[in-house]
Amino acid sequence: MELWYTEKQTERFGITAKIKRTLHTEKTEFQQLDMIETEEFGNMLVLDGMVMTTEKDEFVYHEMVAHVPLFTHPNPKHVLVVGGGDGGVIREVLKHPSVEKATLVEIDGKVVEYSKKYLPTIAGALDDERVDVQIADGFMHIAKSENEYDVIMVDSTEPVGPAVKLFEKGFYEGISKALKEDGVFVAQTDNPWFQQxxxxxxxxxxxxxxxxxxxxxxxxxTYPSGLWTFTIGSKTKDPLEVSEDRFHDIETKYYTKDLHKAAFALPKFVADLLK
Amino acid sequence: MELWYTEKQTERFGITAKIKRTLHTEKTEFQQLDMIETEEFGNMLVLDGMVMTTEKDEFVYHEMVAHVPLFTHPNPKHVLVVGGGDGGVIREVLKHPSVEKATLVEIDGKVVEYSKKYLPTIAGALDDERVDVQIADGFMHIAKSENEYDVIMVDSTEPVGPAVKLFEKGFYEGISKALKEDGVFVAQTDNPWFQQxxxxxxxxxxxxxxxxxxxxxxxxxTYPSGLWTFTIGSKTKDPLEVSEDRFHDIETKYYTKDLHKAAFALPKFVADLLK
Structure with a gap:
């Protein structure tokens, strides 16, 4: 018997991956959670029918969410990750020696639990002593925070289910308030082919x-169209004006100092979306 | 009834696209040729079971094959496209006013015929008076050419079927001979996730x-992994050292002057492949 996981990324287009077996499937308090073992991409976390991360390609997303804002900030000490219960962003955050505390606020404890079980190379860093994992509503956490964080990263699902509020303007206003004066914020903002x-x-x-x-x-x-966007918001620091001596060597598989800048050179049709 | 085209891009992973209908299907002298009308990507040309081009995303490949080498060369007059029977690269080549003659050598006349019929926005430029379309073996054409072209572009299928020879070292040696002294050559070289x-x-x-x-x-x-590589070979001109005044405005949807340089900033795992 051949089993294939098929995800309709739009009503009319999708991906399909041969799987060895289903590792876990559960309707949590917040969403449908499935963990499957694929042949091409290793273990894969699927939330509400959408691939969140896989062992083979997870490094791209996690490195690019984390290192671009962290190198943009001159001296990040306290970092907040909203969502990101798989732990991949936290793993990358901890590669920055300036970081003293990394707080993760994930609404669904089951994501943390099953990521630790089935994605240990991604979630392992959640047990680091610099990390504070809180199972709570990220929207509410932001609402009550003030002048507290150097860098905030929003590692959310698509804007369906529990993540809808994380794409609203009021949330970004809260983030601005939760950041310190020279704070930097980044959010994953979907793909430019199907979500213009x-x-x-x-x-x-x-x-x-x-x-x-x-x-x-x-x-x-494994994300729709293969091209993902991230939007960075900053009060004073420009990601394109990071001084050469700010960069230090970190172990990565995707991010490089050159790519930090090159990633902002947008395809024309993407740049046109922002006009 | 719902019809879906599914392509296994590897033995274990693929894409699937909802289709309205099959426009044409034929076993040509060289390969299986299918033209289908998809809902998400418009008309789609499939050769030997692999997506070659679609109306929605064709501009990326065609612009990036053409404009990077053409702006790298200081004054391209005579251009050769090997393969590329859909005409998309030729359309982009003709946007450069210095080009006096663009020769297309496509082995399969049926690709040209059905691209003209079903992909008119891509293939229309093949009727331009500066274009010389030859239905012939590109490998043999290169073998008999000497000191003739300013820019040569290899727009081949994957290295299966008639394109196998176009990935061999002897072919690249022929290209070097076929180019003039300051000639520039580019080839599509597949994706870095599955074809390392x-x-x-x-x-x-x-x-x-x-x-x-x-x-x-x-x-x-619509190409495997969503990330495609192109390899440029040049005798004297460096694509990273194009002077600012060489660039002129052309109408594009993907290529920009900034992206010309940024596209060479490789993800670390891709750069590591080349060491």
Missing amino acids: DLIRNVYSDIKEIFPITRVYTANIP | DLIRNVYSDIKEIFPITRVYTANIP
Whole structure:
């Protein structure tokens, strides 16, 4: 018997992956959680029918969410990750020696639990002593935080289910308040082939709140279209003006100092979305 | 009834696209040719079971094959496209006013015929008076050419069927001979997620022949992994040292002057393949 996982990334297009077996399937309090073992991409976490991360290509997303804002900030000490219960962003955050505390606020404890069990190379860093894992609503956490974080990263699902609020302007206003004066924020903002309205709206909202707003991209094979965007909002620091001596060597598989800048050179049709 | 086209891009992973209908299907002298109308990507040309081009995302591949070498060369007059029977690369080549003659050598006349019929926005430029379409073996054409072309572009299928010879070192040696002294050559060289050996071997072969050899990437949603590589070989001109005044405005949807350089900033795991 051959088993294939098929995800309709739009109503009319999708990906399909041969699987060895289903490791876990559960309707949690917040979403449908499936963990499957695929042949091409290793273990794969699927939430509400959408690939969140896989062992083979996870490094792209996690490195690009983390290192671009962390090198943009001159001296990040306290970092907040909203969502990201698989732990991959936290693993990358901890590669920065300036970071004293990394807080993860994930709404669904089951994501943390099953990531630790089936994605240990991704979730292992959650047990580090610099990490504070809170199973709580990220929206509420932001609402009650003030002048507290150097860098905030929003590692959410698509804007369906529990993540809908994380794509609203009020949330970005809360992030601005939760950041310190020289704070930097980044959010994953979906793909420019099938979600053009989303990117346009989110960029417009963030731009009204943050003096410096920029979009960058990375290639993630298991995400729709293979091209993912990230939107960075900053009060004073420009990701394109990081001084050479700010960069230090870190172990990566995707991110490089050159790519830090090159990732902001957008395909023309993406740049046109932001006009 | 719902019809879905599914392509196994590897034995274990693929894409699937909802289709309205099959427009044409034929076993030509050289390969299986299918033209289908998809809902997400418009009309789609499939050769030997692999997506070659679609109306929605074709601009990425065609612009990035053409404009990077054409702007690298200071004054391209005579251009050769090997393969590329859909006409998309030729359409982009003709946007450069210096080009006096663009020769297309496509082995399969049926590709030209059905691209003209079902992909008119891509193939329309094949009727331009500067274009010389030859239905012939590109390998043989290269073998008999000497000191003739300013830029040669290899727009082949994957290295199966008639294209196998177009990935061999002898072919690249022929290209070097067919180019003028300041000539520039580019080939599509597949994706770095599933075809690492191919990229490594092709890069190594080209590097032995051309003093300047560089790899760049672009995002193509309907190609395996969404990340495509192109390898450029040049006798004297470096694609990273194009002077600002060489660039002129052309109408594009993906290529920009900034992306010309940024596309050479490789993800670390891709750069590591080339070491």
